[in-house]
Amino acid sequence: MTNPFEDKDGIFIVLINDEGQYSLWPNFCQVPEGWSVKFGPDRKEACSEYIENNWLDMRPTSLIREMESASHSG
Template sequence: MTNPFEDADREYFALVNDERQYSLWPADIDVPSGWSVVHGGAGRDACLAYIEEYWTDMRPAGLARAMGD
């Protein structure tokens, strides 16, 4: 059995949560509560590229707000 997060031939989503944290997610697995699809279904590399482009601040949104950003 292969890891579903590492299968280059699978379709994926890029997800985001309320804290503006991103995740790669296999498209054939239910999206967890609290997460929304922002990109895909697409290939793994396309979803990872999306996440890299848009997740520019690794801090959770609540921490960024608390720090005045």
């Protein structure tokens, strides 16, 4: 059996969590708790492109807020 996360011909969804982190997920798998569908279902290439074009800051949302708060209080 092949890994469904590596299936180049599979149908995927893009998930996002409360920290603004993205994940590429096979469409047939249950969405894990704490994540919601942001894009798809679509081909892996389209989902990967969506992530690349939308996840521009890899820092978790809580870290961004903390850093912004620290820069304004200094």
